[in-house]
Amino acid sequence: MENNAPIFQRPSRWKISGLFILIALACLPFADLTINTFDPMAELDRLFSGLLSPSLYPIESPIDALLQTVAFAILGVSSGSVIGFSLAQIFHFRLVRTICALIRAVHELFWALIFLQIFGLHPLTGLLAIGLPYTATFAKVYAEILEEGDRRAFDTIRHSSSFTSAFFYARLPDLWQHFIAYTSYRLECGLRSSTILGFIGLPTLGYYLSSAFLEGQYSEVWALLILFYLLIASIKYWVRPKLLPVYLLISPFIIANDSHISFDNVHRFFTQDIIPLPIRNGQGISELWLWFYNLFINEALPGIVNSLVLTQLALILTGFITLVWFPLISKLFFARFARSIGHFFLVVMRSTPEYILAFILLTLWGPSMLPAIIALALHNGAIIAHLMGHYSDALPLRLDATKGLNRYAYEVVPRIYGQFMAFLFYRWEIILRESAILGILGITTLGFYIDSAIQDIRLDRAMVLIIITALLNVCIDTISRHIRSRLRLSMGPEIISK
Amino acid sequence: MTAFESIVRNPLNRLMFLSTPITFIIYQLQLIKNGSNRMQSKLRRFIQSSFLALLVTSFSSTVLSAPKTLMFSAIPDQDQTQLIKRFAIVADYLSTKLGIPVKYIPVKSYSAAITAFRNNQIQLAWFGGLSGVRARLLVPGSEAIAQGLEDTEFRSYFIAHHSTGLQASKDFPKNISDKTFTFGSKGSTSGRLMPEFFIRENLQKPPNDVFKRVGFSGNHSRTIALVQTGAYQVGATNYKVWEKEMKAGKIDSSKVSVIWKTPAYPDYQWTIRGDVDQFWGEGFKTRVQQALLEIKDPALLKSFPRSGFIKASNNDYQPILETARKIGLID
């Protein structure tokens, strides 16, 4: 009895959690966590006094920006879902899976930067930037939903009828709700994406938001943010199946502008712009290797290290924030009124794209990893806390279970910990993808070097760096999947479709 | 230009054009369903006629503008919220002078301006020194046709927060090393290229090795704002933007001041694509150049801000190209 420590078996979930906390601690010395603004409180004060006097007046065409935001989202997401649905049917081919994984691994902002080079200001840039990565995600998730669904009815009638009609009768009806739920969730994501694409030049809300931020016009910032929140919060009122065809019909007219696509450009992009310089100059393999080596050592490597450091720290902070926040909306801890405040808070936090959060915090605190880590953790923490809160509501607690923190520590957290880790590892790769794009804001992750290469119109370098980013993402995704299956953490279609 | 194209062009037209018939039909259906008394039919006639009027205006405004539109843009080097306001008046001026529709296309970054120029989505652009050189390398045949009076002798200012204790000096301030430093946009001449050039020349090291931290603020006004708040201790900015903001009272000289002025170099210029004569007829390029040189209205000049425009040629920017090559910003 004296020495019981050795026989106390910590579950492997604990060990993995501990390992990741240790990794994060090991990352700390490499992270730049300083606040650089001279007087961050004064800036914060200015930010919040802007909230008291929101004003759309100085913005040149807010309504058009709003329409553009919606139109790009609707067209991008719906084309993504249609193509993604067809791809889901052939998702068992390794080639399809790999290509989708690679496309998904590149954030829509990077896609936009690429397409901006090919199509310039043509609306196709925004459409593809949303549509392409969304297609790949839809293909994967739809395929997962199909896989998790019950196949028995389908297998029974499949030989007596055509594949298609068997599919429509025996599979689709059961899974329809999941498809709809996931697709409408992605539409919300699409609105966020199309907003932040404004930061690099699409005429959406983000276009004005970034300008207003840069100029410190906080009254306009708040007006635009409120407009954005209203747009997200009112989704269920204006996204109706019956109205969708109308939207689809009108949207092309809204996003259309008078730029045109030059096929010479498209051709030139693929045959010259992205061909590494030494090849274009007709130099040999050794020159090419030197070119690549320099690029890798001077840009890719520091970018990878910083992206990973940022990701690991943000991941741990996300987990921590989740565990603190989920009780806010859980029936097990708070009464109705307190929960509704919690809900409001979490909705605001998770609707705000991390890119915008990071942008705000960077403005306030100056450039370091700190604002990026906090932005990623706040956004992702709110998302997982929302899911965990709902999950905890369904827990069967015994009648005489304790209350308050005892209940939290003994009854609830141990029960939800597995699910919590499943969500967290699911977001891991997403956090990495996001930490890469935060580089565009000036934090030296991979995105910083990609953006620099594009600003220098060195698309060959940008392309190599983007491919490296994609591969890094695929690696993390694989590790995450491996851990999830080792710990037997599964999500199930209801969860996936959230 | 077809009527259809024009509808597509103007967002307000688009909305009006689309919503008019739809609302009209809905309204008609509503009336049929509800039946109508005399009051309603009067109202109906009124609404019908206003709809028709709207439809006609939105259509006719589109048919009237027939010739191909000249598109131009400018690098977003300062005050981005006011870009459209600033350049819409320039577009109006050019349109009157040239007798064709001229439209300003806002862009978010220097590289987007270059790409749009390369892709023939804009034919005319107000570039900085470096972005102009890059654009002309990418679009053979394009030409620098005009520059600001000040652009032959452009300068960057190094500015510092007062807490650093740095004082204005004639010589390069070597004691800026180990401070935090911000450039403007990554692709800027006065905010990046030339400051970096002078830093390398005087300290024999790339900026990353000189400073504790190097950032890119995005544009010149932001550089000033960031140094003023102390987010960065030192920064390099465009001298015209500094003077303009100083005049507008946006700079708190108890917090930030100029510590060094760079030697002069050529900077901003108007660049036009080589193939414009094919579209708008022989001599078009010269007419555009003439129109630019004739800008005398202070309200227009304030947009840039310049005191006037003079002729320019590609050769004027050879030094910029060489500097960019030396630093490794152009392969």
Added chain:
Amino acid sequence: MFHLQSANASYNNKDVLVDITLQIPAGQKLALIGHSGSGKSTLLKLLYQQRPQDISLVPQDYGLVSSLSVFHNVYMGQLAYQPLWYNLVNLIKPLKKPLQDVEQILDNIKLSDKLLEPVAQLSGGQQQRTAVARAMMQGSDILLADEPVSSLDEHQSKLVMSLLCNDFDTVVLAMHDIDLALTYCDRIIGLDHGRITIDAPTTSLNRNDLLDIYGE
């Protein structure tokens, strides 16, 4: 101790309990018997709501946290009596004093070899005994237990029943096993379709009569 007067309960518009009038004095050992669905669990719930502070409860589904160890699950009976910081420390690093207390209780029900194993790895019977141990750890005067021995073999059932009846002053058990009820309890209440059909001291009841009406 407990008092119900014409109590009713319904669930989804179906009456589960009808017109229950009942007095339970302190010190009584009472068995509720009846087919599943006869309203035993609901009656236990009504009784629990009368004085939740003084009751140790063994729910039908045990109410265990399967990812925690047996030790932690049993210790949960004590949560209300210890300061919060003490509970939280003990969650991360089991403390000596509670370890000894819990082990003692587990010794009694022959489960001490599983002290630090996660509940998820236990058999049904072991889990049931863990739930019983938690109730004993709580140590209130009154025990309400819903089928506390349903997954145990005869030998273990007897052990647990005698422990429970010794440990707690007042005991109310929902049971299937008529023999155990007759052996360990001093009063039996029979329920059928939500009504009390039998309410008598054990001594006045005959095994075969009960078996006819309520036996499996």
